[in-house]
Structure formats: C-alpha cells, structure tokens
Amino acid sequence: MTRESLRFAAKLPVIGAFSQIFALFRKDxxxxxxxxxxxxxxxxxxxxxIFVLYLSxxxxxxxxxxxxxxxxxxxVCVNAVAKSFLQEGRGRLLYFFSITSPxxxxxxxxxxxxxxxxxxxxxxxxxxxxxxxxxxxxxVVFIFISCLGGMSLSLVFTFLAAIAARAQQSAAxxxxxxxxxxxxxxxxxxxxxxxxFAEVIQGGLAGMIGVLAGLDVMLVALSLILFPFLWKD
Amino acid sequence: MLRQYxxxxxxxxxxxxxxxxxxxxxxxxxxxxxETIRNLYFHVAMWFGMMILFIVSVVYSIKYLRTNxxxxxxxALEYAKGGIVFGCLGVLTGSIWARFTWGAFWSNDxxxxxxxxxxxxxxxxxVLRNSMxxxxxxxxxxxxxxxxxxxxxxxxxxIIPRMVESLHPGGMGNPALDTDDIDKRMRIVFWPGAxxxxxxxxxxxxxxxxxxxxLAEKKQTSESSKKNFSHx
Numbered sequence: 045m046t047r048e049s050l051r052f053a054a055k056l057p058v059i060g061a062f063s064q065i066f067a068l069f070r071k072d073x074x075x076x077x078x079x080x081x082x083x084x085x086x087x088x089x090x091x092x093x094i095f096v097l098y099l100s101x102x103x104x105x106x107x108x109x110x111x112x113x114x115x116x117x118x119x120v121c122v123n124a125v126a127k128s129f130l131q132e133g134r135g136r137l138l139y140f141f142s143i144t145s146p147x148x149x150x151x152x153x154x155x156x157x158x159x160x161x162x163x164x165x166x167x168x169x170x171x172x173x174x175x176x177x178x179x180x181x182x183x184v185v186f187i188f189i190s191c192l193g194g195m196s197l198s199l200v201f202t203f204l205a206a207i208a209a210r211a212q213q214s215a216a217x218x219x220x221x222x223x224x225x226x227x228x229x230x231x232x233x234x235x236x237x238x239x240x241f242a243e244v245i246q247g248g249l250a251g252m253i254g255v256l257a258g259l260d261v262m263l264v265a266l267s268l269i270l271f272p273f274l275w276k277d
Numbered sequence: 278m279l280r281q282y283x284x285x286x287x288x289x290x291x292x293x294x295x296x297x298x299x300x301x302x303x304x305x306x307x308x309x310x311x312e313t314i315r316n317l318y319f320h321v322a323m324w325f326g327m328m329i330l331f332i333v334s335v336v337y338s339i340k341y342l343r344t345n346x347x348x349x350x351x352x353a354l355e356y357a358k359g360g361i362v363f364g365c366l367g368v369l370t371g372s373i374w375a376r377f378t379w380g381a382f383w384s385n386d387x388x389x390x391x392x393x394x395x396x397x398x399x400x401x402x403x404v405l406r407n408s409m410x411x412x413x414x415x416x417x418x419x420x421x422x423x424x425x426x427x428x429x430x431x432x433x434x435x436i437i438p439r440m441v442e443s444l445h446p447g448g449m450g451n452p453a454l455d456t457d458d459i460d461k462r463m464r465i466v467f468w469p470g471a472x473x474x475x476x477x478x479x480x481x482x483x484x485x486x487x488x489x490x491x492l493a494e495k496k497q498t499s500e501s502s503k504k505n506f507s508h509x
Contacts, residue, residue, distance in 0.1 A: 203425065211409050211418055220404055221422070224397035228433045231390075235441065252440060259432055266428055270421045273342050 064144050068152035072128070082160065086124045090116065090168045094175050103177035106241045113172055114230055117194060120164050122219050125157050125201040129209035146272040150206070154267060157198040165194030179241070186240035193233040196256060199263040200226050203271070210274045232256050284477055291474030298466040305460045309378055316374045317463060322471040323367035326479045330360035335427040338420040350416035351490045353423060354406065357399060359483040364396045379444050387438040388445040395434050398426045
C-alpha cells in the first residue's frame with residue numbers, strides 16, 4: 045500500500061514532497077502498530093526504571109526530581125530513537141534511495157521520532173508524578189517543557205542514529221557520540237524547568253526557550269543539509 | 278604556501294616577544310588577580326588558537342564533502358587534533374589561573390563546563406573515526422560529524438555560558454575582543470604577540486603532522502603497488 049502511494053506521489057512534483065514524507069511517516073507508523081515493539085519496549089523500560097528509582101529514592105526533592113527526570117528522558121530517547129535507522133537493512137535503504145530523496149526521508153524520520161518522543165515524554169511524566177510524587181508548584185507548565193525537551197532530544201538523536209547506522213555500529217556508538225552533544229540541551233532544559241519548580245518566575249528564562257527553539261531549528265537544518273552526504277554509499 | 282618559512286619566523290618572533298614581555302613587562306596591579314594577569318597571554322590565546330584551528334578543520338571537512346579529495350580529510354582531521362590540544366591547554370591554564378584567583382582548580386563554573394563539553398564533543402569525533410575501517414566511509418561520515426559538532430560548539434561555548442551566572446569575566450560579550458577592557462600595555466603584547474604567535478604555532482605543528490601523514494600514505498600506496506606488481 046505504501047509503495048503504491050509513493051509511486052503515485054512521484055508523479056506530482058509539487059505535492060510530491062509532502063505526500064512522500066507522509067507516506068514514509070505512515071510506513072513507520074504502520075510498522076510500529078503492527079510490530080508493537082518500540083513503544084511497548086520503551087514503555088517497559090521507562091516503567092521499570094522509574095519503579096527502581098521509586099524503590100531507591102522514595103519521593104525526592106524538587107532539584108533531584110528534575111535531574112532524574114531529564115536523565116531518564118535522555119536514556120528513553122536513546123532507546124526509542126536508536127531503532128529508527130538500525131531497523132532499516134541495507135537492502136531497504138537502497139530501495140528508499142531509488143524512490144525518494146534524502147531530504148524527504150530524514151524529515152519523515154524526524155517527524156516520526158519527534159512524535160514518538162512526545163508520547164514517551166508524556167508517559168514518563170505521568171509515571172514520574174504517579175511514583176515519585178509531584179514537587180512542582182506549576183505542573184501544567186512542565187507538561188509543555190517536557191514535550192519541548194523530548195522533541196529537542198529526539199532531533200539530535202535521530203541524526204546521530206543515522207550516523208551510527210551508516211557507520212554500521214550498534215546503538216552503543218550513538219550513545220558515545222550523543223552524550224557530549226546533548227549536554228548543552230540538557231543544561232538548557234534543566235534551567236528552563238525552573239519555571240515549573242520555582243514559586244517566583246525568574247527573568248531570562250524566556251530567552252533560554254528562544255535559544256532552545258533556535259537550536260532545534262538549527263538541528264533540523266543541519267540534518268537536511270548533511271543527511272544527503274550520509275545517504276550515498 | 279605551507280612550506281614557506283616566513284610565517285614560521287613571525288611565529289617564533291611573536292612567541293619570543295610574548296614570553297619576554299609576558300613575564301617581564303609591566304602590567305596593571307589589580308587586587309586578587311595580581312601577577313596572574315600575565316596568564317592572559319597564554320590562557321586566552323589558547324582559545325583563539327583552538328577556535329581558529331577548529332574553523333579551519335570544518336572548512337576542510339566541507340571541502341572534502343564537495344570534492345571527495347582524500348587529502349582534505351587528512352587536513353580536517355589534523356586541524357581538529359591541533360584544536361583539541363589547544364583546548365586541553367586552555368582548560369589547564371584556566372584551571373591554574375582559577376586556583377590563584379577563585380581559590381580552586383575546578384569550581385564547576387559554566388565556562389569551565391562549556392569548555393569541557395566542547396572537548397568531549399571533539400573526542401567523540403576521534404572515536405567515531407576510529408570505529409570505521411573503510412577509508413572513504415570514515416572520511417565522509419567523519420566530515421559530516423565534524424560539521425555537526427562544530428555547529429553544536431556554538432551554543433556550548435558561546436551562548437549558554439553567557440546566559441548563566443559565572444565567576445569568569447565576559448558575561449556580557451567577549452572580554453578579549455572588547456578592547457577597552459584590556460590595559461593598553463597588555464593590548465600591545467596580546468594582539469600582535471600572543472594571539473598570532475600561538476595560533477601560528479598550532480598551524481605549524483598541524484602542517485608538520487599533515488606532511489607526515491601524507492608521506493606515510495604515499496609510502497603505503499607505493500609499497501602496495503609494488504607488491505601487486507610482483508604478483509603479476
């Protein structure tokens with residue numbers, strides 16, 4: 045079904061790009077729905093990690109809670125996104141190479157992983173509040189911050205998953221490359237989270253959200269520019 | 278151009294001038310910093326050197342992706358390595374300076390953390406390259422990561438450390454580029470002496486390493502072609 049819609053899309057140059065992206069996105073979604081591996085796998089991972097945290101820490105204070113949350117998000121992101129390129133075998137990548145452009149392919153992957161991380165962020169936030177308690181005075185704001193953070197992390201790791209897959213390495217290489225690269229984002233997110241944790245709104249945090257958004261735009265642009273060079277063999 | 282020697286003379290002259298003026302010249306007497314102010318010629322110049330070497334490295338990575346010329350990949354790798362050495366020296370000189378002004382070698386200051394993260398990002402570049410055995414693939418993926426890493430360097434060392442409280446000077450803009458901030462006696466050593474001197478030294482070391490790599494490669498190819506020939 046996806047193959048037909050992709051062929052159909054190739055005939056329309058203007059709408060082609062959008063429908064190709066949509067078809068590739070739908071392909072990932074259908075695979076996920078049929079296989080039901082990533083979502084439930086990561087869900088189990090999140091749940092058991094948070095349960096271990098609950099057993100060892102009980103209900104921690106605000107700063108500890110915040111630090112734990114972003115660290116768990118980091119590991120969730122590595123696990124959720126790693127599969128996106130590693131699942132595509134050599135033959136399947138060649139097939140995509142013949143039917144679509146690298147730009148469309150990476151945009152579809154970025155969208156799918158951002159959506160997946162959005163969902164995972166909400167799930168892990170729910171589990172955190174359920175098990176580790178809620179130390180935040182403004183939990184509603186934190187929902188938005190965790191969604192933004194989850195998506196930002198997914199952008200970095202999607203591109204790194206592409207690099208790791210091309211280097212024919214396991215997810216371990218992705219973690220090695222990714223951890224230094226995401227520290228600036230994690231620092232920013234941790235600072236921004238103070239909005240939800242402090243009773244008084246601190247100045248300068250709006251600027252940080254701006255920097256994070258700018259960083260995300262830069263990541264998408266870099267992925268679009270650099271992915272074609274990774275793609276060809 | 279690289280085998281010419283005039284710029285090497287400039288490099289040595291600038292470094293001799295920096296060291297003599299740096300250790301013996303007159304500096305403003307300020308509280309807390311006291312004589313450690315002379316570290317400006319070494320510590321700050323290291324970051325200039327590092328940044329310039331990283332910029333050259335990323336330019337060669339872009340050139341490699343455009344032309345697929347293997348020589349550019351060697352250039353990019355060696356300039357990145359040179360930048361890493363300067364970065365390590367920058368952190369080292371900075372932490373010595375911090376010991377005598379802030380009271381500890383390491384105080385988790387945002388600037389110190391940013392510099393460390395930048396170095397980790399570039400160490401990951403070296404690890405990534407070593408993870409592949411195919412030469413073309415290593416060069417191409419390395420170039421892609423190098424450009425990506427360079428772009429991530431900007432928020433890490435230029436933007437985020439400026440947005441949080443820090444003991445380090447230069448919260449509002451760059452202290453070294455703001456010429457009113459440096460005493461006139463120091464400016465004439467820092468700009469004509471320290472910055473070009475250390476940067477040229479970095480370029481010199483890097484070009485030597487590049488020539489070594491190119492020679493090693495030449496030897497390897499000539500040996501392997503000889504071997505192939507004897508089989509025939």
